[in-house]
Amino acid sequence: MTEQPTPTVDDLREIAEQVWAAYLDPEGVRPFLVGEPGEPGTAVSASVSLTGGWHGHVVVSCSSGAARHAAAAFLAMEAGEVSDEDMTDVMGELANIVGGNVKSMLPAATAVSLPHVVAGADNRFPTTRRICELSGTWLDEPFSISMWQGRGLAEVPAA
Amino acid sequence: MKILIADDSRVMRQIVIRTLRQSGFDGHEIVEAADGREARDAVLSENPDLVVSDWNMPEMTGIQVLGALRAAGNTVPFGFVTSECTPEMQNAAEAAGALFFIIKPFTPERFKEALSTVLG
Numbered sequence: 001m002t003e004q005p006t007p008t009v010d011d012l013r014e015i016a017e018q019v020w021a022a023y024l025d026p027e028g029v030r031p032f033l034v035g036e037p038g039e040p041g042t043a044v045s046a047s048v049s050l051t052g053g054w055h056g057h058v059v060v061s062c063s064s065g066a067a068r069h070a071a072a073a074f075l076a077m078e079a080g081e082v083s084d085e086d087m088t089d090v091m092g093e094l095a096n097i098v099g100g101n102v103k104s105m106l107p108a109a110t111a112v113s114l115p116h117v118v119a120g121a122d123n124r125f126p127t128t129r130r131i132c133e134l135s136g137t138w139l140d141e142p143f144s145i146s147m148w149q150g151r152g153l154a155e156v157p158a159a
Numbered sequence: 160m161k162i163l164i165a166d167d168s169r170v171m172r173q174i175v176i177r178t179l180r181q182s183g184f185d186g187h188e189i190v191e192a193a194d195g196r197e198a199r200d201a202v203l204s205e206n207p208d209l210v211v212s213d214w215n216m217p218e219m220t221g222i223q224v225l226g227a228l229r230a231a232g233n234t235v236p237f238g239f240v241t242s243e244c245t246p247e248m249q250n251a252a253e254a255a256g257a258l259f260f261i262i263k264p265f266t267p268e269r270f271k272e273a274l275s276t277v278l279g
Contacts (some may be wrong), residue, residue: 022264023174074170076177089170096168097263100215100242108247112215114167 007105012134012145015101019094024073024138032143034136045123046091048099048115053107055150057125058099060091064119066141067091088117098145127151160278161188163205165198165221166213166240171263175211175240182267184278195219199227202235209277214241214248222248225255236277240265 013034020032044067047059062070064087071090072079092115099112116123128148135144162179166172172191179185190205192198196218202210212221219227225237238259239252252260259273 018264022266071170075173086170089168093168093170096215097242100244100263104244108245112243114215114217 006131006149007102007147009132009134011102011105012098012132012147015098016134016145018101019097024070030139032136032138034134036135043122044087044091044117044119046095046115046117047123047125048095049113050099050103050106050110051113052111053109056128056131057148058095058102059123059125059146059148060095060098060144061123061146062091062138062143063141066138066143067119069139069141070094084119088119091115092117102147160208161190161205163190163192163198163201163207163210163212165192165195165201165210165216165224167194167216168213169193171213171240178265178267178270179211179274182270182274184270184274187278195221195224199224202228202233207235209274210235210237211240212237214239214243222251222255225252225257229256238273238277 016032025031043061044064045059045061047057049057067087068079068082071082071086074090074093075086095115103110103112125148127150129151131147131149133144133146137143164172164175166175176189190201190207192201195216198210198212199219212224214221221239228235228237236258238257238261240261240263242263244262249260258277261269261273
């Protein structure tokens with residue numbers, strides 16, 4: 001089997017820096033701090049699936065508090081004005097942006113799905129393994145971006 | 160001018176509209192479409208002066224919308240704002256007649272650079 005490319009945590013960091021600079025922290029005063037994410041509490045998880053030339057998922061997960069801050073930043077609102085729909089839409093868009101950028105590193109035939117968002121429960125991806133994760137905190141809230149590769153095609157043991 | 164913003168993400172449509180304003184292109188009439196088919200239909204019914212379209216949308220992709228419009232003889236200025244960027248996509252967009260290809264995440268400066276020839 002042809003060896004598949006594997007995006008790295010450095011790739012995720014570069015994408016995250018662009019997302020923060022454009023939307024979440026355009027003034028450079030509320031950075032994403034890479035490190036231990038801590039317990040997310042009530043979590044929000046958004047993902048897009050990649051299929052075709054590469055099989056797996058890109059997942060953006062954070063606390064509901066971070067999702068609320070993200071929605072406020074994206075929509076130029078106060079955090080207290082953010083609705084559940086705002087949070088869901090923004091988290092889906094975050095996954096879409098990260099997934100779309102990751103796609104450019106993968107084989108040409110790879111397609112990106114529309115986003116899927118889960119709130120208040122774990123988002124699970126059977127027969128995959130996590131190949132890289134960028135985790136840390138944003139505004140003291142846990143935040144992570146991870147990539148999960150289909151094990152059947154990767155032919156590698158689970159982590 | 161009338162600008163059609165086509166993106167299945169409500170959030171991204173709002174961000175595109177805000178970024179247009181931040182990059183100095185305010186005062187234009189905005190029309191929105193939430194999928195590719197809506198975008199194609201809106202071009203025909205609203206006759207916009209510019210289309211700013213996502214690539215990956217339900218019903219029709221952005222490149223399918225552009226292809227359908229050009230096949231029907233419609234020459235509305237059309238550009239993409241998308242998180243997906245491969246050389247194949249950029250080549251396809253250029254070949255189909257797209258004026259610009261803006262990659263998400265984007266800045267107001269990138270909008271200004273890409274749209275100044277269209278919006279002045």
